Amino acid sequence: MSLSPGDRASAELPDGHRPPPQVVIEPDTDRLVRAVAEALVARLAAAQAVHGSASVVLTGGGVxxxxxxxxxxLVAEPVREVVDWSQVDFWxxxxxxxxxxxxxRNERQARTALLDGLDLPGFRVHAMGASDAFATPExxxxxxxxELREYAAxxxxxxxxxxxxxxxxxxxxxxxIFPGSPAVGDERPVVAVRDCPKPPPTRVSLGFPALTSAEEVWLLVAGEEKAPAVARALAGAPRDEIPAAGVHGTRATRWLLDAAAASRLPRAED
Structure with a gap:
C-alpha cells in the first residue's frame, strides 16, 4: 500500500475488535493543520445533528x-458556520x-487561539485544575x-x-504519558504525572481508560523527528514503549500526518 502525501489509506493492522487505524498524509504541516481544522468542524456538526450537542478533547502542542x-x-466566515459552539463541550x-x-497551560493557549472568541457558556469549558487551586496534581x-463523572450518563x-x-x-x-511512566499502566481515567522528562515535569493527564473511550481518536503528528515513533506505533509497538500506540477510538482511529512524519512508513512498490 502506497502512503504518499495526500493519500488517505487504512493501515491494515489488527486491533482487537476495533477498526484498524487510518492513516492520512498531507504534504506539509500547513496543509495538515487546514485539513484537520476543516474535518473537526464537520465532525462536530455531524455529532450535533445526531445528539444535539458535541464534545471534543483538546490537545496542546504546535499543531x-x-x-x-x-x-x-473558519468561524469568522459566516458561510462556513455550521457548528452551534454553545452546544460544544471542551475537555x-x-x-x-x-x-x-x-x-x-494548554487551556490558556486554547483560549487565546479559539475559545475566548466563541462566547461560550462557562460550563462548556472543562479545564483541568491548576497548581494555585490544588495542592497536588493528585x-x-x-x-x-x-467532573467527568458528573457529565457522564x-x-x-x-x-x-x-x-x-x-x-x-x-x-x-x-x-x-511517557514511555516507562507509571501512568502507562494506571487504569484510572485521570492520573497525576510527576518527573516528566519534558518540562514542566508535573502534569495531569487522562489515563488510557479515558483516552480509549472516545468515538474517534485523531493523532496529529508533524515533523521528521517523529517519523521513527510513528512507524513503530503503526507497526504495533507496545504502549509501554510507545504510549501513542495504545490509544484508539471506539469507532475510528486516525493518524493525521505530514509527509515528514510519515517518511518512515513502509511504501508499496510502484
Missing amino acids: GIAVLRHVAG WGDERFVPADSDD EAAEDYAA EGRDLPRFDVLLLGMGPEGHTAS
Whole structure:
C-alpha cells in the first residue's frame, strides 16, 4: 500500500475488535493543520445533528494549537458556520500543573487561539485544575475525574467524547504519558504525572481508560523527528514503549500526518 502525501489509506493492522487505524498524509504541516481544522468542524456538526450537542478533547502542542487558530478563522466566515459552539463541550487530554495564568497551560493557549472568541457558556469549558487551586496534581486529577463523572450518563464514569485530539512526542509520548511512566499502566481515567522528562515535569493527564473511550481518536503528528515513533506505533509497538500506540477510538482511529512524519512508513512498490 502506497502512503504518499495526500493519500488517505487504512493501515491494515489488527486491533482487537476495533477498526484498524487510518492513516492520512498531507504534504506539509500547513496543509495538515487546514485539513484537520476543516474535518473537526464537520465532525462536530455531524455529532450535533445526531445528539444535539458535541464534545471534543483538546490537545496542546504546535499543531494542536495551530488547528484551533485555523478553526477560529473558519468561524469568522459566516458561510462556513455550521457548528452551534454553545452546544460544544471542551475537555483536555492533559495539562501542565502550573498556575492558571501560566503561558505553559494548554487551556490558556486554547483560549487565546479559539475559545475566548466563541462566547461560550462557562460550563462548556472543562479545564483541568491548576497548581494555585490544588495542592497536588493528585488532587487535581481526582477533581477532573469527578467532573467527568458528573457529565457522564448514569452508571458511567466518562461522558461521550465525539473526537479526542492528541499529539505525539519524538519518543512516542501522548497526552502526558511517557514511555516507562507509571501512568502507562494506571487504569484510572485521570492520573497525576510527576518527573516528566519534558518540562514542566508535573502534569495531569487522562489515563488510557479515558483516552480509549472516545468515538474517534485523531493523532496529529508533524515533523521528521517523529517519523521513527510513528512507524513503530503503526507497526504495533507496545504502549509501554510507545504510549501513542495504545490509544484508539471506539469507532475510528486516525493518524493525521505530514509527509515528514510519515517518511518512515513502509511504501508499496510502484
